[in-house]
Amino acid sequence: MRVRFEIKRYDPEVDEAPRFQTYEVELEETDRVLDGLNEIRWRQDGTLTFRRSCEHGICGSDAMRINGRNRLACKTLIREVGDRVRVEPILGFPVVRDLAVDQRRFFRNYRSVLPFLINEDPAPARERLQSTEDRERFDDTTKCILCAACTTACPSAWGDEAFVGPAAIVQAHRFIFDSRDQGAGERLARLTARSGVWGCRTVFNCTMACPRDIQVTKAIAEVKRAAIIGGR
């Protein structure tokens, strides 16, 4: 089928303002939106800029706004979007060029929650034991691929640059609820600061946006509860 792509183009060093450019591509309905973008860059217009890598929803490179919703272009099929696709960069970060945004703040926020296991006990000779129930407790948030779809769908993050954003809280959750971790206190101290977990207004956009189906809002609520009553 013939699919019409309307793509937001912007090179802040050259263009005065963003504009939409239209392309037409012949695609199957089982093709991905990313296949369409690749066709455009490879055969029509090599100047179209976007990030991509694994092409099947694991690397997290190609989060973008597709028909108004944050999606991964490689995990959105043409049959879901029809023959007209509007593609824009994710919101809230400066555009570097076209669909590629500056992710420095995103990764700074990620780093701010101490995203690594903290355990000062000497390591045993073999593995630390963890029950299947304890492992299950934080399974959902281990799935995060840091694509930024949640954080750039969050009105609180749009409105307040200081807000750490859902993705960073998801990362904090992954450790706070890991029975092997001893850093919950310090993480929660950071997350109860003004920039932390209370920036969340429970809008659920993050959960809707997550391409890994992580229950982001629920994870944030669990971190809020841990911040008030403590414990896992």
Next chain:
Amino acid sequence: MSTRVEYHQLDAVVVGGGGSGLAAAVYLARQPGIRAGVISKLYPTRSHTGTAQGGVGAALGNCDPEGDSWEWHMFDTVKGSDYLADQDAVEILCKEAIDVVYELEHMGLPFSRTPDGRIAQRRFGGHAVNFGEKPSRRACYAADRTGHMILQTLYQQCVKHNVEFYDEYQVVDLLVEGNRCNGVVAIEIETGTLHVFHAKAVLFATGGWGRMFEITSNAVTLTGDAPALIWRCGLPLEDMEFFQIHPTGIYKLGILITEGVRGEGGVLRNSEGERFMERYAPTMKDLASRDVVSRAIYLEVKEGRGVDGRACVNLDATHLGRDVIEEKLPDIADFCRTYIGVDPAVDPMPVQPTAHYAMGGLPTDADGRHLADADGTIVDGLYASGECACVSVHGANRLGTNSLLDLIVFGRRAGLHMGAYARGADFGEIPADAADRAIEQLERIREGKGERAAVIRDEMRAVMTDHVSVFREEPGLEKAVEKIKELRERFLTVKVDDKSERFNLDVLEAFELGCLLDCAYSTATAARNRTESRGAHYREDCPKRDDGEWLKHTFQHLRGNDVEFSYKPVTITRFEPKERVY
């Protein structure tokens, strides 16, 4: 083109932010007084290690009543390699496996667990109990997201240890003088600025080059940048003819369906519903090694037993039940639902072999040190690890779970060795015009007036798929070599639309095509040269393994446009070559 050039001096530079590069970086960071940096053309968490699914192999013995031993693991790896792997290196791999897996757990890796709280292990192709008796549970896993968890865990450790990152910097040249490496040249993708990294030690950990084939599990970014740069510098590549075609990619898309599906009990069926692997591998059946299963699938299709007359067979996991699939294979289920509308708990998955893994690559010793020739001369300050390297622990065919293992074991060893080396070494000289060759190359691409990269790339992928894939023979290989020569010629005038400096992926994708063409040239010429069948390299015109003539590693140097061959003997310590039956 930008002529802005910035200069950096670091003790150690790691090129590539996947599992092996990050493992090396962690161990470099733990050494006091070493300033190291990781250069990656992607944000490291976007690296392809993250897509590995099934598991990492280590003889922990958590799940089989017989227990496990590194010697059984070693035997399976050597047998899987069709006896081409160097056994001293395989011994290191399988012994250190146990230690690195525990260490990953200590770093926080969220492995799936057994009921008694230990690391869970599952069956995988070619891994067996007691020297080949029956399938063994050796693959340590985190659902079907093991690679994702490894990549995340190592990145977390890098954050913890304040590793210096140069994200979205793409290496476009390396600085070699005589038998010494003095650094690399990289382009900062966002600005187009060139950066010279002057270093005492450089590690290449850039992954594979599956993108030279049409159907592949590999990311668009896996374009063999390291082998191409190495080859152009007059250094050799090893065993490039051995490229693994994984038996189970999603039909037409090539997205990997982990061997873990068969490890959990899934079976392959042809159009008649027959479990055909029972005919090809009576003991291991669907869990025979990958080269054996891929060939079987091709033969079933060729003999008219492809499902619905298509070039695919069915991978049937319906009998495992929804609970097992959702708990142990959730991502696979998600891929199948998303991309082909198949629920694997209800319907079988249509699969076809998909280009997956390069066994060959940059020749190294067991500390990751790069070899200058088949005699084992070391290039000072140059290292390689992970998929782009050839130690060789995989020989002619890699076993599943051994790639994640290789990344960590040899990434760690390279990181440790580089640190020690850098402490004792001075910086070498680099010329004032160190970036000029890179500038020239990128400039040529920018000014080309010929064809688009996509046209050349499509033709390369077609010829590699037709003639240099699962089955090979002289006339086809000859055709492939000639075609690749022609494409390399046409590439010299490749044309791009984008002339700008910032985030110019048009130019970089063309550059990557040049790298892929060099990998394709190396692969096709090596495949034509090796007149026997071994592991993943199957010649219809010479279907037998020939240990008398070919129990040796191929080394290839690029001399002008010609390829010069030399050979390195295989190191055999414990297991004499014998016939390989599964």
